[in-house]
Amino acid sequence: MSVELGHFALILAFSLALVQAFFGLAGSYRKLDNWMAASCSAVAGQLVFTLFAFACLTAAFLRNDFSVLYVANNSNTELPMFYRFAAVWGAHEGSLLLWLLILSAWSAAVALFNRTMSPEFTGKVLGVLGLISAGFSLFIITTSNPFERLLPAALQGADLNPLLQDPALAAHPPMLYTGYVGLAVPFACAVAALLEGKLDAAWARWVRPWATMSWLFLTLGISLGSFWAYYELGWGGWWFWDPVENASFMPWLMCTALIHSLAVTEKRGLFKSWTVLLAIFGFSLSLLGTFLVRSGVLVSVHAFASDPSRGLFILIFLTLCIGGALTLYGWRAERLKSGAGFAVVSRESFLLFNNVLLVVAAGLILLGTLYPLFVDALNLGKISVGPPYFSVVFLIPMLPLVLLLAVGMHAGWKQARFTSIRQPLVITLIVAMLFAAAMTVLIFNRFSLLCFVGLLAGGWVLLSSLIEPFQRLRAGHSLSRGIVAMSLAHFGVGVFMLGVTTVSTYTIEKDVSLNKGQSTEIAGYQFTLTKTEPVSGPNYEAVEGTVRVTRDGQEVAVLHPQKRIYRVRTSPMTEAGIDAHWQRDLFVALGDELGNGVWSLRVQYKPLVRFIWLGTVIMALGGIVGVTDRRYRARAAVQQDQAQPVPARS
Amino acid sequence: MWKFLVPAAIFAVLVGFFVVGLHRDPSQVPSPLIGKAAPAYSLPKVEEPSVKVSNTDFAGRKHLVNVWATWCVECRKEHQVLLEIARQNVLPIVGMDWKDELASAQQWLNQLGNPYVATAFDQEGRVAIDFGVYGAPETFLIDEQGKVLYKHIGVLTLEVWNQELLPRINGQKS
Numbered sequence: 154m155s156v157e158l159g160h161f162a163l164i165l166a167f168s169l170a171l172v173q174a175f176f177g178l179a180g181s182y183r184k185l186d187n188w189m190a191a192s193c194s195a196v197a198g199q200l201v202f203t204l205f206a207f208a209c210l211t212a213a214f215l216r217n218d219f220s221v222l223y224v225a226n227n228s229n230t231e232l233p234m235f236y237r238f239a240a241v242w243g244a245h246e247g248s249l250l251l252w253l254l255i256l257s258a259w260s261a262a263v264a265l266f267n268r269t270m271s272p273e274f275t276g277k278v279l280g281v282l283g284l285i286s287a288g289f290s291l292f293i294i295t296t297s298n299p300f301e302r303l304l305p306a307a308l309q310g311a312d313l314n315p316l317l318q319d320p321a322l323a324a325h326p327p328m329l330y331t332g333y334v335g336l337a338v339p340f341a342c343a344v345a346a347l348l349e350g351k352l353d354a355a356w357a358r359w360v361r362p363w364a365t366m367s368w369l370f371l372t373l374g375i376s377l378g379s380f381w382a383y384y385e386l387g388w389g390g391w392w393f394w395d396p397v398e399n400a401s402f403m404p405w406l407m408c409t410a411l412i413h414s415l416a417v418t419e420k421r422g423l424f425k426s427w428t429v430l431l432a433i434f435g436f437s438l439s440l441l442g443t444f445l446v447r448s449g450v451l452v453s454v455h456a457f458a459s460d461p462s463r464g465l466f467i468l469i470f471l472t473l474c475i476g477g478a479l480t481l482y483g484w485r486a487e488r489l490k491s492g493a494g495f496a497v498v499s500r501e502s503f504l505l506f507n508n509v510l511l512v513v514a515a516g517l518i519l520l521g522t523l524y525p526l527f528v529d530a531l532n533l534g535k536i537s538v539g540p541p542y543f544s545v546v547f548l549i550p551m552l553p554l555v556l557l558l559a560v561g562m563h564a565g566w567k568q569a570r571f572t573s574i575r576q577p578l579v580i581t582l583i584v585a586m587l588f589a590a591a592m593t594v595l596i597f598n599r600f601s602l603l604c605f606v607g608l609l610a611g612g613w614v615l616l617s618s619l620i621e622p623f624q625r626l627r628a629g630h631s632l633s634r635g636i637v638a639m640s641l642a643h644f645g646v647g648v649f650m651l652g653v654t655t656v657s658t659y660t661i662e663k664d665v666s667l668n669k670g671q672s673t674e675i676a677g678y679q680f681t682l683t684k685t686e687p688v689s690g691p692n693y694e695a696v697e698g699t700v701r702v703t704r705d706g707q708e709v710a711v712l713h714p715q716k717r718i719y720r721v722r723t724s725p726m727t728e729a730g731i732d733a734h735w736q737r738d739l740f741v742a743l744g745d746e747l748g749n750g751v752w753s754l755r756v757q758y759k760p761l762v763r764f765i766w767l768g769t770v771i772m773a774l775g776g777i778v779g780v781t782d783r784r785y786r787a788r789a790a791v792q793q794d795q796a797q798p799v800p801a802r803s
Numbered sequence: 804m805w806k807f808l809v810p811a812a813i814f815a816v817l818v819g820f821f822v823v824g825l826h827r828d829p830s831q832v833p834s835p836l837i838g839k840a841a842p843a844y845s846l847p848k849v850e851e852p853s854v855k856v857s858n859t860d861f862a863g864r865k866h867l868v869n870v871w872a873t874w875c876v877e878c879r880k881e882h883q884v885l886l887e888i889a890r891q892n893v894l895p896i897v898g899m900d901w902k903d904e905l906a907s908a909q910q911w912l913n914q915l916g917n918p919y920v921a922t923a924f925d926q927e928g929r930v931a932i933d934f935g936v937y938g939a940p941e942t943f944l945i946d947e948q949g950k951v952l953y954k955h956i957g958v959l960t961l962e963v964w965n966q967e968l969l970p971r972i973n974g975q976k977s
Binding site: 426430444464465468471472475479482483484486487523526529530664666725744745747751 | 808814820824874876910
């Protein structure tokens with residue numbers, strides 16, 4: 154019964170989304186306060202009903218109601234309780250419902266925190282969000298209904314995809330979606346600004362925290378996914394340039410560009426049409442990602458059920474949404490006049506470089522992702538584009554970006570004079586050079602130019618981001634949240650760069666076959682396979698190896714890599730045995746039994762691999778600090794505006 | 804004014820491609836080799852590395868070339884099917900051990916049984932490139948003149964054998 158109620162609630166949510174869209178937009182144009190108020194109430198109602206629908210589906214999972222098709226396909230009586238909860242978004246239908254729930258939560262947040270903006274503007278934003286919501290709920294109801302019954306009910310469920318039975322991956326979709334869908338807010342604000350033909354500093358200040366919040370969720374979500382791939386897929390890689398990964402990474406790049414462009418729009422009233430375009434691109438790319446993943450136009454390892462009717466629906470929705478916004482942009486962008494100019498050497502031009510390079514990076518990734526589709530559509534054959542393309546092409550805009558970053562974050566607005574900063578910049582550059590030289594030549598004993606440049610750039614950004622807080626503290630000033638946020642995020646970029654560069658150059662990897670008692674050696678560590686034994690989990694059988702790692706006769710770690718076979722879906726999964734340490738990971742994955750107790754093993758030594766995720770967490774921390782800046786809070790911001798005309802921070 | 808419409812125009816082109824892409828199946832990869840001569844090769848034999856296996860050994864006979872490797876999980880599943888096909892004794896199966904270790908390959912054949920008349924050892928994967936191999940397992944049906952008749956990607960099942968390969972071997976389907 155609750156299943157039907159859930160379905161009904163979903164239909165109500167769809168109707169309320171239409172109400173929200175109509176009263177928001179029409180009320181804003183006719184300047185009718187009660188219509189705009191009705192739009193806000195519709196948002197609240199929509200949140201309540203979507204939440205209810207979501208709760209009904211969750212309840213069906215928790216009690217393993219196999220009369221619901223979606224539950225029967227993605228759960229099992231042996232599935233642990235925690236994963237039954239995570240299974241709600243374990244496949245297409247439920248993950249869309251989660252998407253809708255998050256969208257209504259963001260809309261509700263907009264309806265709640267809008268005191269600094271005019272009611273007409275809020276009305277338009279809620280109206281646009283309502284249209285998106287209506288499109289998505291219609292998509293769920295017509296093509297992907299999670300409440301569809303299965304009669305007669307199945308006796309047993311087909312179990313959750315074993316790939317998803319992992320704590321990190323259970324948390325990954327909600328994080329990522331919060332980021333993805335969060336981009337709908339800047340998108341709606343951009344469309345509203347185009348409709349009004351007006352975009353001022355207040356607009357930019359209001360949009361900034363929304364963009365930063367989406368960015369921080371995207372950062373964490375992508376990072377979690379990468380971390381999961383590292384320990385779960387069994388080959389020790391952390392990024393594969395898979396179409397689905399690219400689909401999440403492109404909005405991140407756009408959002409990063411947007412955050413920086415917004416800073417210029419707020420402080421200097423420049424880049425207005427550019428900021429609007431980035432806001433549109435950001436959400437467009439997250440919609441595009443959804444289309445690519447769910448429609449089956451591209452092949453990907455992320456096996457979501459794809460279906461042409463779904464593809465067609467999303468394509469129509471995509472065309473209306475993105476096409477509509479871009480046409481509106483073409484029509485109205487001219488009205489968004491930008492203010493005064495700026496000198497060639499200034500923070501504005503550094504941020505312009507940042508924007509251009511980030512957009513170029515996203516464009517090249519988009520090209521690589523869609524290239525197989527283009528080639529196929531033009532009947533030129535079937536091809537696939539992989540890491541060799543992406544790794545090279547991504548470096549081209551990224552290395553200059555990171556090097557510019559070290560200098561650019563100290564440039565002043567309008568015209569930059571580096572007098573007070575020249576000395577610390579040169580010192581940090583020299584230190585970074587020495588560091589890079591020491592790492593490549595002394596520690597790893599193998600010089601590579603690319604690695605040297607990577608370490609230099611990473612080290613320089615890392616040190617350079619500390620200059621400003623250091624100088625301010627020494628001069629007795631307190632640190633504003635804006636500065637802390639910027640420094641933290643850029644520090645994180647440096648840490649990330651160091652990790653990526655070191656891991657990609659100095660990973661040592663060996664595939665061996667070992668019998669019990671035999672051992673192999675990499676990077677001075679001795680790996681001995683001491684035993685293999687069968688173990689069983691709640692819904693899987695596994696073989697667990699015990700690998701003793703020693704160095705110079707001293708025991709370093711005992712690792713337990715597993716090879717699991719999940720009972721229902723019978724797919725083999727590897728659980729790598731990892732000894733984590735801040736300066737290196739030792740990674741052992743169990744391959745196949747080759748007979749006579751001989752097992753194939755993949756053994757890896759990965760220096761500084763933890764820096765990759767540490768860096769992203771630091772970046773996200775920067776985001777959190779930035780979002781909690783007091784001047785974004787409604788009343789405080791108004792007062793501050795009257796008190797001090799231009800706050801001197803980014 | 805017009806420059807602001809550039810993004811919309813680019814997007815329109817993109818949508819055009821998506822519409823076409825929606826009606827195609829990206830997982831179907833036809834081999835450009837079909838109807839053409841199979842690549843020539845001469846490689847050490849896994850069972851006896853001092854002896855060479857080459858395409859001329861099978862000239863004048865219809866045969867299967869099956870690409871496999873010991874690191875390939877799916878190949879283990881496929882092996883049982885290959886043994887069954889070999890038991891039916893319809894045509895010789897030539898193995899192509901791809902990017903592998905000789906010792907593990909020999910062990911594999913000793914333990915699981917050997918469905919192949921001979922297995923070529925393509926350690927570097929050069930011949931596999933000529934064949935356009937994307938991954939293991941893949942299977943090619945080659946006719947008496949050395950032309951590729953059919954390519955199957957992924958695990959060979961008895962279903963595929965009965966519905967796709969046997970009719971082509973008997974000349975009922977092309």
